Amino acid sequence: MRIVIVDDSSFSIAFIREILEKNGFDVVGEAGTLEEVKAVVKEKKPNLVTMDMTLPGTDGLECTRAIHDIDKNIKVVVVSSMMDDEIVKKAKKNKVSAYIQKPVDADELVTVINRVMASDELYHFLDENYFIVFKEALMDSFNKMTKTIPAYKQEYCSNNEFESDGITIIIGISGKFSGRMLLDLSKETAKQLTAAIFRREPKNDDEMMAVLGEFANIVSGNACSMLNKKNKALGLRVAPPSILHGDSVLISAPGLNTTAAIAETGFGELLLNVGFQRGEEKWI
Amino acid sequence: MDIKYANPFIESFTTIMPQLGYSQIESGNVSEKEQELVHTGVNIIVGIVGGAKGNVVYSMSLETAKKIASTMMMGMPVEELDEMSKSALSELANMLTAGAATAFYNMGIKVDISTPTLLHGENISIKMSSNQVLCVQLLADDIAIETNVAFE
Numbered sequence: 057m058r059i060v061i062v063d064d065s066s067f068s069i070a071f072i073r074e075i076l077e078k079n080g081f082d083v084v085g086e087a088g089t090l091e092e093v094k095a096v097v098k099e100k101k102p103n104l105v106t107m108d109m110t111l112p113g114t115d116g117l118e119c120t121r122a123i124h125d126i127d128k129n130i131k132v133v134v135v136s137s138m139m140d141d142e143i144v145k146k147a148k149k150n151k152v153s154a155y156i157q158k159p160v161d162a163d164e165l166v167t168v169i170n171r172v173m174a175s176d177e178l179y180h181f182l183d184e185n186y187f188i189v190f191k192e193a194l195m196d197s198f199n200k201m202t203k204t205i206p207a208y209k210q211e212y213c214s215n216n217e218f219e220s221d222g223i224t225i226i227i228g229i230s231g232k233f234s235g236r237m238l239l240d241l242s243k244e245t246a247k248q249l250t251a252a253i254f255r256r257e258p259k260n261d262d263e264m265m266a267v268l269g270e271f272a273n274i275v276s277g278n279a280c281s282m283l284n285k286k287n288k289a290l291g292l293r294v295a296p297p298s299i300l301h302g303d304s305v306l307i308s309a310p311g312l313n314t315t316a317a318i319a320e321t322g323f324g325e326l327l328l329n330v331g332f333q334r335g336e337e338k339w340i
Numbered sequence: 341m342d343i344k345y346a347n348p349f350i351e352s353f354t355t356i357m358p359q360l361g362y363s364q365i366e367s368g369n370v371s372e373k374e375q376e377l378v379h380t381g382v383n384i385i386v387g388i389v390g391g392a393k394g395n396v397v398y399s400m401s402l403e404t405a406k407k408i409a410s411t412m413m414m415g416m417p418v419e420e421l422d423e424m425s426k427s428a429l430s431e432l433a434n435m436l437t438a439g440a441a442t443a444f445y446n447m448g449i450k451v452d453i454s455t456p457t458l459l460h461g462e463n464i465s466i467k468m469s470s471n472q473v474l475c476v477q478l479l480a481d482d483i484a485i486e487t488n489v490a491f492e
Contacts, residue, residue, distance in 0.1 A: 228387015
């Protein structure tokens with residue numbers, strides 16, 4: 057793991073460097089001014105930067121913003137002698153991942169860095185796996201409940217508003233990261249799907265909605281269990297389903313990157329749309 | 341459903357709206373609805389998991405939605421519900437629900453919240469997970485947000 061140390065005191069730099077190197081981290085550079093920070097981050101591409109708050113001609117927050125302008129994935133851990141509610145709040149606003157106070161305690165620094173990086177890796181793990189798992193859970197639920205297997209015909213990143221086909225089922229998800237699953241289908245598809253699950257026509261819309269809700273609950277519940285089994289730190293849990301229908305309903309999830317796929321089922325098309333948010337780091 | 345589940349949402353609204361520049365905050369009676377909710381305008385859904393499991397739906401008219409978005413964007417005029425406005429409204433739903441989560445925590449119930457989903461259109465029927473839905477009319481100056489809460 058590549059780390060850059062930002063501090064205006066050569067003593068502090070040497071002290072932090074010693075702790076980090078002793079614990080197997082690779083210190084790839086150091087900086088004491090805004091210009092130096094920009095230069096070293098561009099050149100060395102660190103995974104993480106330790107950041108002092110008081111720096112000549114600049115401050116830790118300005119430097120943090122400059123780092124994230126270069127690469128928003130770089131983690132910044134503030135290491136400063138100043139620590140109060142006000143400054144910590146500002147640091148959070150500026151997307152600092154953690155805040156520790158000088159004098160630096162070696163164990164604390166190492167623990168905080170490991171935790172920050174673990175959270176990053178965990179998100180990457182989720183990001184790489186969630187859609188595969190949700191597709192599998194949907195297929196599996198179709199197979200078990202209707203004895204048919206859908207085929208996915210399109211998969212795409214979906215960040216734009218789209219119009220509902222008729223009925224939308226939304227399941228909120230939370231845990232280490234929060235997100236949501238959405239299923240969207242036409243009324244006709246919903247009727248046929250419900251009939252196949254029930255092995256008879258649904259008596260009324262209420263009954264159909266109840267079946268759709270339970271179906272979505274099973275798909276999302278199974279998917280989250282599978283993800284939790286792969287990595288128990290995710291701790292994902294699902295909220296109960298909400299079912300919506302109306303006239304030309306437009307759906308969006310601003311700020312959330314979602315993945316969508318259209319499942320070609322024996323009953324018509326069904327849209328599977330899932331997304332998780334990176335979210336704020338949990339602070340100590 | 342126990343009326344106490346509505347209180348965290350009222351508390352959160354009362355705390356957060358003044359921070360956005362609203363001064364006159366009012367909360368109407370909490371009523372219980374048994375039928376499906378039908379609404380024209382903007383709805384934002386947030387899921388809740390943990391010590392209490394359910395959903396909250398914030399419903400408002402399109403005009404109200406635009407007014408709120410404008411206020412949240414420092415008074416920038418909002419003619420139509422564009423990407424930026426929807427983002428502001430989602431952020432509001434997120435803040436209000438996170439505030440409610442804190443209030444739940446103070447009641448000894450630990451909950452986590454999902455990301456918000458925004459839906460707008462005409463005659464949107466919403467079937468929530470529980471047949472009993474607590475509905476609170478929340479007012480901040482000239483805007484009204486209907487907050488519908490359902491827990492299992």
